[in-house]
Amino acid sequence: MKILSFKSGHDGSVAGVDAAKGELLFSYESEKDSFPRYTSVTPDTFIDSGLWFRDLPDVLALSGWSTAGAQHVTTSGAGYFGIGDGSQNVGKRTFFGKVVDYFSSTHERAHIWGAYAMSPFxxxxxxxxxxxxxxxxxxxxxxxxxxxxxxxxxxxxxxxxxxxxxxxxxxxxxxxxxxxxxxxxxxxxxxxxxxxxxxxxxxxxxxxxxxxxxxxxxxxxxxxxxxxxxxxxxxxxxxxxxxxxxxxxxxxxxxxxxxxxxxxxxxxxxxxxxxxxxxxxxxxxxxxxxxxxxxxxPPCTSDSGCAIGTAVDAMRHYTGQAKLTWSVYAGQSFCDDRIDHEGLTMSEQNPRDVAQALMEGQIIGWARGNCEIGPRALGNRSILASPFSAEARVRLNRAKNRADISPVAPSCLEEDVGRHFDSTRPSPHMLYFQKVTDPALEAITHVDGSARVQTVARNQNPMFYDLLIEFRAISGSGVLCNTSLNFRGAGFINKTSDLCHYARSAGLDGFVAGNSFYRFV
Incomplete structure (x- = not known):
């Protein structure tokens, strides 16, 4: 049983679930690929989701939604509120000529079941x-x-x-x-x-x-x-x-x-x-x-995770199962399209070469594999820098058009987190604060002494892990500045052409796009 699920309204997304395997196939958030933040579901998102289905889905799921303000008039599916009687709609719909099962439940339930399905319990x-x-x-x-x-x-x-x-x-x-x-x-x-x-x-x-x-x-x-x-x-x-x-x-x-x-x-x-x-x-x-x-x-704890939640609610209704296997890298795949190479050198991406460039103080865009789901850049759509200088934080913030003193998050090898921070707990999705205990990490230490750490294990993101290993070999610390790779007011960059344009306009020193390492000359 394949379930195709939509979340309308702001933070629009489309998700696919294979109920037989209990697997999240994809979750495409409409703001990604440089669309404006909080975008509703777009035709691009819908068309991209179709690539996962040889046949039409068995179940069409729709996350409930309502108007803003005091009235909360239902505008989509089962509406916003409720977990009991009346909080789900079940029936049949004709979808591109095929009769499919239709399921809708409230926004409230979407939050609950999405987070439950993704939890380790x-x-x-x-x-x-x-x-x-x-x-x-x-x-x-x-x-x-x-x-x-x-x-x-x-x-x-x-x-x-x-x-x-x-x-x-x-x-x-x-x-x-x-x-x-x-x-x-x-x-x-x-x-x-x-x-x-x-x-x-x-x-x-x-x-x-x-x-x-x-x-x-x-x-x-x-x-x-x-x-x-x-x-x-x-x-x-x-x-x-x-x-x-x-x-x-x-x-x-x-x-x-x-x-x-x-x-x-x-x-x-x-x-x-x-x-x-x-x-x-x-x-x-x-x-x-x-x-x-x-x-x-969950990494997509905001409304961007609600398409997943309604898909899981539908899976629970039809199969009695409500747990998923999933990856945080279930977003759109990277599009390595054509760019203007003027003023650029290109080589095959090698983690040691990138680590050396970072150690020399360069600011590097890094885009590989699929987008992260949720708002945190976790090593697939990131801007990276060495963590040792407050000047690096200033450069990153100016590239992002933020105040110079804005915090910049670190990514750290999971096995080394206790060397630099006051916690040894894994934090793969950058959703907790830790106190910085290593005074050398000036760029990622906020004014209150904290940092929003992402821990990285090899089985989580092998290429990003290898980059941190190479940086540790050169610098002694497996920590890098990691901020999100996006135009201001837009979701993650997802094309080499957009990345090249961003890198030029933001003053980056180079960028990795898929398997290629580009540097400005």
């Missing part, structure tokens, strides 16, 4: 699930028989409350806007690192109390209601924003942690999903909380 092992994102802020339990139990809503729209603070401080955000910007949560996360988490002053406490009040968010998150706030339009670089940001962040986490202490008492593993699962600070706190036997966050 065996089917039949009970788990807790936390879904926290722009709209949902809920705990669940999945029992040994795959029954879903709702354990309660902790907070409506935690992600929107979080991102609204950035909009409040930003003079560019209109007073009358009623829809949050999707990029603001990441911006507020960055601001938190610069904040001082001391005693909360009265102005800060008043704002935090307002933002966490139980009023409906449609009424609460209105900038024109807060024109008298001391944080209104103060500017996004103001230290006062950074200080209140870290305190609001902690206050939101503390609400969920208190609910978990009260309701999640059986010591089961915790699965985290939803856009807030990209908050590495919160993930690290959950991992260190001591409440759970283990913690798992």
């Amino acid at each position: 065996k089917q039949g092992e009970p788990c807790y699930v936390l879904v926290w994102e722009g709209v949902l802020g809920d705990f669940y339990e999945i029992d040994a028989h795959l029954n879903l139990h709702h354990l309660g809503r902790v907070m409506e729209a935690p992600g929107q409350r979080y991102s609204f603070l950035y909009a409040l401080a930003d003079p560019k955000f209109p007073d009358t806007a009623r829809r949050m910007r999707r990029e603001d949560p990441g911006r507020l996360m960055a601001a938190c690192a610069f904040g001082e988490n001391g005693t909360t002053n009265p102005n800060e406490q008043s704002l935090i109390d307002y933002l966490l009040s139980p009023e409906p968010t449609a009424e609460l998150l209105c900038k024109d209601k807060l024109t008298g706030s001391p944080f209104y339009n103060i500017g996004v670089d103001d230290p006062r924003l950074c200080n209140v940001a870290v305190k609001l962040s902690d206050a939101i986490f503390d609400r969920f942690h208190a609910a978990a202490e009260q309701k999640l008492t059986k010591g089961y593993p915790l699965i985290i999903t939803g856009g807030c699962g990209l908050n590495c600070d919160w993930n690290t706190k959950w991992m260190r909380s001591g409440l759970f036997s283990d913690v798992f966050v």
Whole structure:
């Protein structure tokens, strides 16, 4: 049984699952291949997905979706909310002349089943699930028989409350806007690192109390209601924003942690999903909380993973199975198209040659194999640099058109992570923070002494692992700066022609495209 699944709305994606094998065939996110961030499903994505099927799929799955704002009118499939009766639609549809099974379930269920399927916990092992994102802020339990139990809503729209603070401080955000910007949560996360988490002053406490009040968010998150706030339009670089940001962040986490202490008492593993699962600070706190036997966050924890989730929900419905074998490199395959070679030298890609160039201070684009699923560059769509100089961080940030002091993440050989950071736990998907213990790693050490580490094992990504091995042989450290390879406001680059254009415009020293190493002369 082959399942073709679609997620409409922002973060659109198309996924394929072989239910007989319990295998994720692909997950194509519409923003990848340099399309704008948060793109809905495109014709390109749909056509690319067809390459996986000799015949039409057996099951057509559609992830539920709704309008934004207070009404949440269903616009796709089974809608946004619900895990019980009425949260799935099952029937038959004619698809290109073939009658196929049709399955749709809610957005809420897509988050839950996608994260569960990708988790390392065996089917039949009970788990807790936390879904926290722009709209949902809920705990669940999945029992040994795959029954879903709702354990309660902790907070409506935690992600929107979080991102609204950035909009409040930003003079560019209109007073009358009623829809949050999707990029603001990441911006507020960055601001938190610069904040001082001391005693909360009265102005800060008043704002935090307002933002966490139980009023409906449609009424609460209105900038024109807060024109008298001391944080209104103060500017996004103001230290006062950074200080209140870290305190609001902690206050939101503390609400969920208190609910978990009260309701999640059986010591089961915790699965985290939803856009807030990209908050590495919160993930690290959950991992260190001591409440759970283990913690798992999927690499596509945001809405980009919901096509996978609905495919798994369909698989569970038709076969009783809800676990997948999968790879984080299940995105679009790299297109090595033609480029203008003027001003370039080309040689066969050799990890030692690339490692030597990096050691000499060069900034290198690196694109090989399939795109990563989710937003983190994990060694297939990366910009790489040596980790030893703060100047490298500045160069990378200028290439990315970011502030010079923005954090740059490291990739590290899994077996060496304890040499450089305060954790030996594998972190292959770059979703937790670690403290940097190696003072030589200036480029990847953020202002608060942390780094968002990706650990790399040979069986995870052999070519990227070999590059880190060669760099260690030359430098003594198997660590590299690793930031995402994309045009500003777009998904990962996926063509040699786009990569060449980006490398020229961003001032890179060279790039690897498939098996070729290009350098500017």
